[in-house]
Amino acid sequence: MPESIWFRDDARRRRPRLSRERIVEAAVALLDAEGANGLSMRALAARLQAGTMSLYEYVQSKEDVLDLALDEVFREIDEPREPGPWRDFLISQLTQSRAVMHRHPWVPALTATRPLLGPNAQARSRLFYGALTDAGLTGPELTAAVGTLSSYVNGYVASENIWWERMRTSEADAEIRAKVDGHLRENSTEYADQAQVGNGDFDGQFLMGLDLILDGIASRLPETGLRT
Amino acid sequence: MPESIWFRDDARRRRPRLSRERIVEAAVALLDAEGANGLSMRALAARLQAGTMSLYEYVQSKEDVLDLALDEVFREIDEPREPGPWRDFLISQLTQSRAVMHRHPWVPALTATRPLLGPNAQARSRLFYGALTDAGLTGPELTAAVGTLSSYVNGYVASENIWWERMRTSEADAEIRAKVDGHLRENSTEYADQAQVGNGDFDGQFLMGLDLILDGIASRLPETGLRT
């Protein structure tokens, strides 16, 4: 039961072909290649040239693999070099989060289902708390600010990924394309010019939305807390 | 098992036993009861007392069912009675969106994977464009504002649902509870007091984050545009 994995035990062990790390690495690669629904334990094992059930020696379930893979990708974000202005710091971190979710488009689908409890994700959120605490936020406002920022990024990239997944597949599938276009034409009449649903400037819109939230945060800061 | 239908039982001979609407209704009920992964075509057919393949007369695929069910729940949101202040209107609409996702916790998981193209969802987004246009926003700022608001709600409720799904299951499963708690204790040391990860005041935090975004939007409005 609770006998920890880290328990130091010079028991008899032989060199293992597989490992937790190798499985996670392969899982990320497979998810990148096949998408969130493309990961099966059989395919994962095949990629590692192992029998399917061998994986279960290192991993409890498929859910476990997904949890691990999800946390793994957040390792790709840089640690902050030196403390700078809170606003620049947050923009940098959140832009990097977004980039991670672009490299690994399956991430939003997984975060919508499971909590971000892994060490890497937690480290990230700790940085946010730290930055905004230093900027002068406390209490429920601090919590709300951090929650708003990460919710925004998750939600934004999720819909963004859907959109160009849709573009990708509808290039190949004329039927779907027609259907989607029909919906869009039908439903976005009056605001179509100035507010096209998918006008492509995702980067600019992301930063505008982010700026909007950061302005809201800034207005709640004590006068002194403009830099860290 | 298939007690030959052809004798007696003339109730079954009536023209349409199934319909798209009946299927969608049953799908929503099944998703509510079993969660996003609990919907299978067999279970859905059973709930309708029909053969599995009968569904495919009215529906193209399981994906189709999910698209339909997803759009269906957005019908639950009230149409606005009369035009009021844009801020109150948005708060009301977004609070209702959140309530929908609470009643149907599977919604965020689905929106993370598929676009909100259905008529009900589109009508909702059209209202947002309208309200903010009337308030004075135009161009990319309008698009960014609408995107920010819906991304925030989706993202917020997604993580919120995960959290009390986790609470629900860990009450029954002591192992998971221990694991989760361990992670939380281990990773939230310094900010644990003032910014507990799950301190339960979800309503307040949602509204604070929303207010924060609305402040950001308000700061981008032309001076005149305070009400519609």
Next chain:
DNA sequence: CGGTTTTCCGTACAGTGCACGGAAAGAAGG
């Protein structure tokens, strides 16, 4: 009545996650 079309659905197939139990490769003790 016959023919056509519409609704229903049983069967079958390829795929899934994973429980179970066994094989085999070493290490330790004799």
Next chain:
DNA sequence: CCTTCTTTCCGTGCACTGTACGGAAAACCG
């Protein structure tokens, strides 16, 4: 050397999935 024990590996099997196919019954049309 042999035996025993631990640890890795994995083949088989089971319950379940989405859905292609084709057939049967019933309703409609002439």
